[in-house]
Amino acid sequence: MQNEKNILNWFNREGSQEDLGADKDARIFEKIAHYASHIDVPKVDVESALANIKTRTAQVEKVKVRRLHVSRYYKMAVAAIVVLALGYFTLFNTTKSYQTDIAQTIHFNLPDQSEVTLNANSSISFNKKSWKEQRDLELNGEAYFKVEKGQKFTVITSQGKVQVLGTQFNVKERDDYFEVHCYEGLVAVSYNGSQLQLSKGKTFRIVNGQPSDVTDFGTLAPEWLSDESSFKEVPYKEVIAEFERQFDLKIEMKQVDENQLFTGSFTHNNKNTALKSITIPLQLSYKIDGKNVIVYKYEGN
Amino acid sequence: METPKGNLCKEPTFNEFYTTHVQAASNFAFYKCGNQAEALDLVQEAFVKLWENCAKVDFSKAKSYLWTTVNHMFLNSVRHQKVVLNYAKETPYIDRDNQNPEFLLEEDEFKAKLLEAIEDLTPSQREVFLLNRIEGKKYREIADELDVSQKTVEKHMSAALKLLRAKFDNI
Numbered sequence: 001m002q003n004e005k006n007i008l009n010w011f012n013r014e015g016s017q018e019d020l021g022a023d024k025d026a027r028i029f030e031k032i033a034h035y036a037s038h039i040d041v042p043k044v045d046v047e048s049a050l051a052n053i054k055t056r057t058a059q060v061e062k063v064k065v066r067r068l069h070v071s072r073y074y075k076m077a078v079a080a081i082v083v084l085a086l087g088y089f090t091l092f093n094t095t096k097s098y099q100t101d102i103a104q105t106i107h108f109n110l111p112d113q114s115e116v117t118l119n120a121n122s123s124i125s126f127n128k129k130s131w132k133e134q135r136d137l138e139l140n141g142e143a144y145f146k147v148e149k150g151q152k153f154t155v156i157t158s159q160g161k162v163q164v165l166g167t168q169f170n171v172k173e174r175d176d177y178f179e180v181h182c183y184e185g186l187v188a189v190s191y192n193g194s195q196l197q198l199s200k201g202k203t204f205r206i207v208n209g210q211p212s213d214v215t216d217f218g219t220l221a222p223e224w225l226s227d228e229s230s231f232k233e234v235p236y237k238e239v240i241a242e243f244e245r246q247f248d249l250k251i252e253m254k255q256v257d258e259n260q261l262f263t264g265s266f267t268h269n270n271k272n273t274a275l276k277s278i279t280i281p282l283q284l285s286y287k288i289d290g291k292n293v294i295v296y297k298y299e300g301n
Numbered sequence: 302m303e304t305p306k307g308n309l310c311k312e313p314t315f316n317e318f319y320t321t322h323v324q325a326a327s328n329f330a331f332y333k334c335g336n337q338a339e340a341l342d343l344v345q346e347a348f349v350k351l352w353e354n355c356a357k358v359d360f361s362k363a364k365s366y367l368w369t370t371v372n373h374m375f376l377n378s379v380r381h382q383k384v385v386l387n388y389a390k391e392t393p394y395i396d397r398d399n400q401n402p403e404f405l406l407e408e409d410e411f412k413a414k415l416l417e418a419i420e421d422l423t424p425s426q427r428e429v430f431l432l433n434r435i436e437g438k439k440y441r442e443i444a445d446e447l448d449v450s451q452k453t454v455e456k457h458m459s460a461a462l463k464l465l466r467a468k469f470d471n472i
Contacts, residue, residue, distance in 0.1 A: 008440075011462070036419065036435075037435055038389050039435055041435060042327065046323055053352075
């Protein structure tokens with residue numbers, strides 16, 4: 001390359017055209033300069049690249065380490081406590097619990113393959129270790145049981161006890177409301193010191209501490225298992241409470257008789273349809289306002 | 302950059318820094334490695350590293366930290382992918398009015414050869430050459446960006462030009 005300095009200057013937009021010259025060399029450099037400046041540069045899709053890096057940095061953040069300066073004594077003591085605690089929990093803490101939130105149901109098997117479906121806003125706990133000898137579980141809320149044959153199977157609630165050998169039944173224990181449905185076999189319900197037996201198709205129900213008669217039903221399994229809540233002559237306030245458990249909504253009632261009996265059902269899949277099914281039959285209307293619903297007496301023409 | 306003491310550990314600050322610099326960083330990596338996928342990979346890794354060290358890196362130095370990291374990562378990545386360059390879709394011919402087919406053919410040949418020659422440059426030569434050509438940066442600016450002397454930039458540029466010129470010896 002002759003006149004190297006001039007060419008460098010020309011590429012740096014400092015030299016003049018004359019410095020570059022007009023010979024073959026100069027023409028080639030002109031072409032190099034021209035075409036090279038048209039090389040394509042990949043365009044970064046900033047948004048998706050940023051989203052991508054967020055997932056990476058999120059992982060990094062999780063493993064960000066903060067160093068602890070503790071003496072060896074401390075470390076040994078902590079290690080000992082951890083070992084003891086772990087040992088304690090594996091040996092003694094054998095209580096297993098399940099819990100559901102509003103609008104959630106879960107299904108699981110007990111150690112003996114009995115099946116439990118837990119309805120919304122309920123909890124259940126039992127002892128894994130002694131399950132073989134004693135099939136006891138504590139329930140808070142509503143659940144459907146399909147019990148394998150075996151030892152006595154007992155559901156303990158704050159309002160009453162339900163005992164069976166092998167059968168299918170539903171227990172619903174809510175504020176001021178206790179209900180047992182028997183779908184198969186024979187269920188023994190202990191309530192307030194008295195015991196009574198429930199055969200297939202029968203219902204036992206206590207509302208506000210008072211037993212109430214319920215006619216037989218014909219379904220094979222609770223409706224809520226198929227995303228529907230069904231009621232037969234149930235106080236309206238319990239229907240509303242169930243609605244609140246299935247949808248994340250708060251209901252306020254205005255001039256509505258909370259104790260009138262309701263027969264009907266509502267779906268868990270659509271809040272508007274559900275609201276209609278629990279208001280129209282009682283000539284009520286509703287207004288949705290965010291997470292709140294107002295149910296009121298319909299005073300239309 | 303409007304805040305004199307930006308804190309990179311704060312997500313909005315980091316996001317803004319990212320959005321401002323990712324394209325330039327990617328270009329920089331691209332000139333070096335000549336490969337789109339590898340370039341973006343290097344840049345993303347460098348940004349992750351910056352995020353990890355957000356507390357240690359002063360905001361005013363963040364950009365040069367990023368560039369240095371890309372550079373190191375490039376040097377450390379053991380297997381480089383093949384250099385693949387392309388021209389932008391609408392690249393005008395140097396003589397726009399000449400539609401003579403023979404001229405066009407010659408030019409296309411020249412372009413293809415040039416691309417190959419640039420792909421064959423060393424990463425440092427290519428980096429300087431493309432920063433100058435594509436971004437229109439002066440040697441002084443390139444030197445500042447790469448944190449080297451202007452002499453070094455001129456040396457790379459001169460070597461690059463010699464190699465490119467040599468490709469067309471028989472024209």
